[in-house]
Amino acid sequence: MHRLLVAMTVFTYLFILLPILVVVVSAFSPTEFFVFPPPGLSLRWFATFFGTESMRNAFTLSIQLAIVSSILATLVGTMGGLYIARRRGLAASILQGIFLAPLVFPAIVLGLSLLLFFKLLGGMPAFTGLVIAHCVLGMPFVVRSVAASVLAVDPVLEEAAQSLRAGPLRGFALVTLPLIWPGILAGGIFAFILSFGELNAALFLTGPGISTLPIEIFDYLQFSVGQLVIAAASALQIGLILIVVFGLERLVGLARVVRS
Amino acid sequence: MINQSNRPDVRFENVRKTYGKATAVRDLSLSIPQGSFFSLLGPSGCGKTTTLRLIAGFEVPDSGDVFIRDQRVTDVAPYKRDFAMVFQNFALFPHLNVAENVAFGLRMSGVPKAERAAAVAAALDLVKLGNFADRYPKQLSGGQQQRVAIARAIVMKPAVLLLDEPLGALDKNLRESMQVELRSLQRKLGITTVFVTHDQEEALTMSDQIAVMRDGVVEQLGAPREIYERPATEFVATFLGASNLIDVVAVAAEADQTLVEAPCGRFTIPGRHGPGTRLRVSIRPERVALAKAEANAAIPATVRDVVYRGMTAHITLDANGLPLMAFVQNSAEAAIDWQPGEAASIAFPTGSLGVLAQGQA
Amino acid sequence: MTKLVMTRRLASFALLAPPLFVSIIFFIVPLGLLFWVSIHGSSSSELYSDQITAENYIAIISDSFYLTIVQRTLGAGATILALCLVFGYATAYVLAPLSPRARLWLLLLLSLPLLVSNVVRAYGWLTLLGRQGLVNVVLQKAGAIDAPLVMLNTFQAVAFALMTIMLPYMVISICNALATIDSYYREAAQSLRANPFQTFVHVTWPLSSPGVASGMLLVFLMSLSAYVAIVLLGGPRMKLLVSLIFDSAATFRWPLAAAMSFVLLAIALVVCALILMVLRPQRVQGRG
Numbered sequence: 001m002h003r004l005l006v007a008m009t010v011f012t013y014l015f016i017l018l019p020i021l022v023v024v025v026s027a028f029s030p031t032e033f034f035v036f037p038p039p040g041l042s043l044r045w046f047a048t049f050f051g052t053e054s055m056r057n058a059f060t061l062s063i064q065l066a067i068v069s070s071i072l073a074t075l076v077g078t079m080g081g082l083y084i085a086r087r088r089g090l091a092a093s094i095l096q097g098i099f100l101a102p103l104v105f106p107a108i109v110l111g112l113s114l115l116l117f118f119k120l121l122g123g124m125p126a127f128t129g130l131v132i133a134h135c136v137l138g139m140p141f142v143v144r145s146v147a148a149s150v151l152a153v154d155p156v157l158e159e160a161a162q163s164l165r166a167g168p169l170r171g172f173a174l175v176t177l178p179l180i181w182p183g184i185l186a187g188g189i190f191a192f193i194l195s196f197g198e199l200n201a202a203l204f205l206t207g208p209g210i211s212t213l214p215i216e217i218f219d220y221l222q223f224s225v226g227q228l229v230i231a232a233a234s235a236l237q238i239g240l241i242l243i244v245v246f247g248l249e250r251l252v253g254l255a256r257v258v259r260s
Numbered sequence: 261m262i263n264q265s266n267r268p269d270v271r272f273e274n275v276r277k278t279y280g281k282a283t284a285v286r287d288l289s290l291s292i293p294q295g296s297f298f299s300l301l302g303p304s305g306c307g308k309t310t311t312l313r314l315i316a317g318f319e320v321p322d323s324g325d326v327f328i329r330d331q332r333v334t335d336v337a338p339y340k341r342d343f344a345m346v347f348q349n350f351a352l353f354p355h356l357n358v359a360e361n362v363a364f365g366l367r368m369s370g371v372p373k374a375e376r377a378a379a380v381a382a383a384l385d386l387v388k389l390g391n392f393a394d395r396y397p398k399q400l401s402g403g404q405q406q407r408v409a410i411a412r413a414i415v416m417k418p419a420v421l422l423l424d425e426p427l428g429a430l431d432k433n434l435r436e437s438m439q440v441e442l443r444s445l446q447r448k449l450g451i452t453t454v455f456v457t458h459d460q461e462e463a464l465t466m467s468d469q470i471a472v473m474r475d476g477v478v479e480q481l482g483a484p485r486e487i488y489e490r491p492a493t494e495f496v497a498t499f500l501g502a503s504n505l506i507d508v509v510a511v512a513a514e515a516d517q518t519l520v521e522a523p524c525g526r527f528t529i530p531g532r533h534g535p536g537t538r539l540r541v542s543i544r545p546e547r548v549a550l551a552k553a554e555a556n557a558a559i560p561a562t563v564r565d566v567v568y569r570g571m572t573a574h575i576t577l578d579a580n581g582l583p584l585m586a587f588v589q590n591s592a593e594a595a596i597d598w599q600p601g602e603a604a605s606i607a608f609p610t611g612s613l614g615v616l617a618q619g620q621a
Numbered sequence: 622m623t624k625l626v627m628t629r630r631l632a633s634f635a636l637l638a639p640p641l642f643v644s645i646i647f648f649i650v651p652l653g654l655l656f657w658v659s660i661h662g663s664s665s666s667e668l669y670s671d672q673i674t675a676e677n678y679i680a681i682i683s684d685s686f687y688l689t690i691v692q693r694t695l696g697a698g699a700t701i702l703a704l705c706l707v708f709g710y711a712t713a714y715v716l717a718p719l720s721p722r723a724r725l726w727l728l729l730l731l732s733l734p735l736l737v738s739n740v741v742r743a744y745g746w747l748t749l750l751g752r753q754g755l756v757n758v759v760l761q762k763a764g765a766i767d768a769p770l771v772m773l774n775t776f777q778a779v780a781f782a783l784m785t786i787m788l789p790y791m792v793i794s795i796c797n798a799l800a801t802i803d804s805y806y807r808e809a810a811q812s813l814r815a816n817p818f819q820t821f822v823h824v825t826w827p828l829s830s831p832g833v834a835s836g837m838l839l840v841f842l843m844s845l846s847a848y849v850a851i852v853l854l855g856g857p858r859m860k861l862l863v864s865l866i867f868d869s870a871a872t873f874r875w876p877l878a879a880a881m882s883f884v885l886l887a888i889a890l891v892v893c894a895l896i897l898m899v900l901r902p903q904r905v906q907g908r909g
Contacts, residue, residue: 077640106842108885112866230744237738337811353809412813
């Protein structure tokens with residue numbers, strides 16, 4: 001029985017990791033089409049990627065979008081997290097539900113509703129629209145992470161600060177903020193990563209000339225055949241995520257990744 | 261209903277259990293008589309819980325054998341052993357109500373439904389929870405949860421009932437009333453019970469026999485009174501309540517008594533010891549006889565400190581450099597009317613002195 | 622009201638206002654608008670016509686094409702849930718007893734792919750399952766098959782790939798639940814004559830139900846809007862509900878797309894309620 005379970009576990013890991021591994025390996029392929037085993041290694045597809053203007057633009061746009069939307073999501077989400085963390089009762093539960101709903105809400109419906117909303121307002125620049133959508137989607141990660149951090153802080157600490165003649169603002173800045181800082185950072189980085197890979201809402205909100213990297217990859221896969229430039233684009237995405245995660249590990253510890 | 265025959269319900273033969281380098285239980289041989297209430301007492305890490313878990317089968321000994329009712333169970337899986345257990349945190353299944361919790365064991369052993377219901381009702385009545393059958397554990401108070409845990413165990417009519425510090429989670433008053441209740445229930449059912457506790461008062465109150473454990477070894481085994489009054493080792497003397505320890509040298513032996521000399525003076529201890537033998541004796545603070553100073557007192561002392569404790573007063577004394585503790589009953593105004601600096605005369609009744617085994621730290 | 626209380630109320634309002642503003646203006650109001658659009662007729666020039674009507678919903682319910690798609694969406698969801706549950710529970714059951722450190726690293730290995738865009742993960746399966754993909758190559762070299770298998774553009778490929786994309790959520794959720802079950806409960810079950818199988822059925826499984834439930838909810842909700850994997854692995858003819866929403870929007874039939882969105886949300890709501898009713902995780906939540 002246990003052997004069967006272990007075998008299934010191995011398959012679980014294969015199912016989850018294999019597609020990513022194969023993408024990374026094929027990105028370094030020297031050949032026109034991916035052959036297994038690869039005859040050598042080359043960076044030609046990365047060169048092709050950066051030589052293609054639409055790809056390059058999408059990559060830049062995705063990074064800009066991720067930075068702007070995650071900063072906004074962090075600011076607003078931290079406020080939300082601070083507000084709901086220690087409050088109990090019906091109103092707080094409703095607020096918590098509203099703040100966290102985008103976590104599980106079908107993003108495609110959110111994208112459509114925002115598109116209609118923007119159209120009704122008379123149009124919205126594509127980048128602004130994407131920032132708004134990704135801010136809404138990223139905010140709950142920050143709210144959740146900050147609220148959890150606040151709950152882990154002993155409320156007596158802030159009272160102690162106030163008893164030592166620190167005003168509420170100074171007490172917060174000097175005592176609470178340093179303690180919940182890792183939570184804010186972790187939430188913000190999640191919002192960044194989410195924005196960088198998000199597709200479903202972006203499908204509705206990108207426009208001609210304004211495309212994110214995932215959308216560009218998707219379009220390319222749909223309308224062009226088997227070129228490994230996509231593998232290179234994907235590998236770049238994975239690489240950037242690894243760098244961000246590594247930074248996260250250095251700053252706040254990786255255990256948060258699993259808990260979130 | 262107590263049926264204390266000589267046949268033991270639980271027996272350990274040279275059982276050893278180690279975790280890595282740490283020895284939890286070393287070469288333990290033990291017999292727990294049928295129908296008795298047997299306590300394993302000791303500080304945390306002394307091996308008492310491991311001993312209990314060895315009976316249950318949650319731990320497997322490295323060497324030696326465990327028997328339940330003459331059946332060797334060393335290699336038997338826990339669910340095939342004839343025991344029931346009350347856990348420290350009760351371990352009531354949160355998704356089952358009280359009746360379902362109590363019925364669980366009967367259900368697992370395939371007892372028919374009707375029979376099950378009757379047994380559950382009887383067990384719940386026994387712990388006075390007949391009206392709580394439909395409640396869920398989280399709707400119960402700590403004391404009620406405790407009773408459910410007991411009902412869930414005794415309904416199995418096990419050969420031996422294991423209690424792992426079951427009163428530890430309760431507050432002081434509740435704990436004391438549960439002690440009495442648990443003990444009377446055990447007497448009524450005549451069920452062999454092994455009780456793990458670090459609370460010496462609890463062990464003294466409830467047990468027929470106590471095994472005081474330290475570092476995986478039973479330091480002393482005996483009836484509560486025996487253990488308290490005649491501690492065999494310094495550890496037992498100090499772990500069970502307070503003790504005064506006095507180093508003495510034997511002077512002369514006569515009959516079954518020995519006159520000894522200590523820095524504070526001379527007195528007599530029980531037992532024969534050759535002159536010149538160095539001994540360490542113990543006496544409980546409440547057995548130290550304290551009187552107002554007399555001119556030719558055998559052991560003169562000075563009162564250093566008096567702590568009024570309501571029922572008693574704790575008096576710290578200095579007998580020629582030897583610090584001593586005496587507990588005085590608050591039976592009359594005069595009995596506890598002591599002032600620091602006052603001179604006193606003390607005596608050690610021979611029957612209250614115990615000689616400790618040598619070589620103990 | 623004292624000045625101190627006033628200040629405090631003002632401060633907490635200042636804290637609440639921005640996130641509430643974002644949630645209301647960019648989440649709740651657009652959603653309300655979407656519903657408003659869904660109960661109007663379509664218009665060739667505007668987003669929707671003036672006329673309030675239920676025709677979009679009626680069209681979905683009465684059209685056998687749409688019903689087939691709804692059925693297929695539910696079928697895909699059920700398949701994904703079942704596979705995720707089996708593989709996810711097995712994996713979580715193996716990981717849970719490990720040391721916290723080992724468990725953390727193994728879960729981390731599973732959760733890193735969650736950070737990678739779904740389009741990349743779907744692309745990985747595209748490479749693996751294609752005519753000359755790794756799976757076919759390996760199988761052919763091993764002599765298990767003569768001609769390459771056609772795996773892409775099938776329902777099975779879509780369901781399987783989606784399953785693997787959602788699987789980490791399931792493993793993490795169940796593993797966290799299993800790891801928090803006090804070993805006392807299992808020991809108590811054994812002390813009450815429950816054999817290992819009975820212990821699992823009567824104790825471990827019900828106590829892990831909160832993790833199972835939250836994993837299933839997450840997996841189902843995520844799989845409902847997984848448009849990209851469906852398009853890439855299912856091909857142009859494989860349509861699920863989410864594809865219809867996108868197709869309708871692409872052809873500017875906004876009211877229909879809006880109505881389908883609400884059908885999708887309704888399905889989500891019903892299935893989630895069903896999962897909660899069957900698993901009853903609230904039995905073990907909020908204990909102690």
